[in-house]
Amino acid sequence: MQSFETLLRESAQAHGHLCPGQVVGVRMAMLGCRLIGLDEPRRRDQIKRLLVYVEMDRCTADAVAHVTGAKLGRRSLKFMDYGIMAATFLNLETSRAFRILSTEEARDLASAYAPEVMDKSARQLEAYKRMADGVLFRVQRVRVNLHECDLPGPTLHKVVCSICGQVVRDRREVYRDGKPICRPCTQDSYFSHAREVSWPGMNWSPALENANAPDLQAEKGANSSTGITDEPVLSRN
Ligand SMILES: [Zn+2]
Ligand SMILES: [Zn+2]
Numbered sequence: 001m002q003s004f005e006t007l008l009r010e011s012a013q014a015h016g017h018l019c020p021g022q023v024v025g026v027r028m029a030m031l032g033c034r035l036i037g038l039d040e041p042r043r044r045d046q047i048k049r050l051l052v053y054v055e056m057d058r059c060t061a062d063a064v065a066h067v068t069g070a071k072l073g074r075r076s077l078k079f080m081d082y083g084i085m086a087a088t089f090l091n092l093e094t095s096r097a098f099r100i101l102s103t104e105e106a107r108d109l110a111s112a113y114a115p116e117v118m119d120k121s122a123r124q125l126e127a128y129k130r131m132a133d134g135v136l137f138r139v140q141r142v143r144v145n146l147h148e149c150d151l152p153g154p155t156l157h158k159v160v161c162s163i164c165g166q167v168v169r170d171r172r173e174v175y176r177d178g179k180p181i182c183r184p185c186t187q188d189s190y191f192s193h194a195r196e197v198s199w200p201g202m203n204w205s206p207a208l209e210n211a212n213a214p215d216l217q218a219e220k221g222a223n224s225s226t227g228i229t230d231e232p233v234l235s236r237n
Contacts, residue, residue, distance in 0.1 A: 191224020
């Protein structure tokens with residue numbers, strides 16, 4: 001694995017800024033990979049052996065993803081929305097898994113580790129570089145309950161929602177009266193009041209050479225501010 005400083009520099013660049021979360025995330029990922037025996041997680045032969053679960057959508061998560069090379073699109077990165085500064089590193093070959101939690105004590109100890117730094121964020125950043133892993137983290141050996149439909153690779157299971165007709169992959173459907181239903185149709189969804197709309201330039205495609213950007217004002221019948229019409233263009237159900 002590359003050095004801490006190199007990983008931190010790269011990670012901050014990919015994330016957009018250098019912050020205490022980058023230091024914690026890079027160190028968390030380095031420790032996690034070491035514990036499960038993957039020293040070069042981004043290398044071809046190791047990338048397929050690694051699954052990472054992140055439990056927060058904050059700065060630290062980006063650093064963990066960067067260092068490990070785990071990606072949502074490869075299904076090697078799982079986002080568990082727990083609001084906890086923790087990540088689990090699983091070696092698929094050996095089933096060894098460790099959950100690493102960032103300690104609250106580390107936050108309190110920042111001023112003891114970098115007393116000369118006045119700015120709070122800069123002090124945390126410096127202190128998190130100096131602390132031992134055992135101060136910065138707690139580590140749990142865990143067993144990950146992995147379903148085959150959670151693994152990277154081709155889709156193993158697809159059903160059609162019996163209400164809206166949407167295809168649901170990877171057994172994320174629920175069953176009601178024996179019929180498959182997608183999560184939005186059960187009302188267990190992050191959105192509500194869904195209504196199909198038409199939008200300006202809906203006939204545009206990149207294949208149309210010399211196509212001008214859609215003119216929002218030119219569309220007939222469009223709402224004057226957004227150009228979006230609220231009349232349903234498709235009626236499902
Ligand atoms: Zn950040
Ligand atoms: Zn549905």
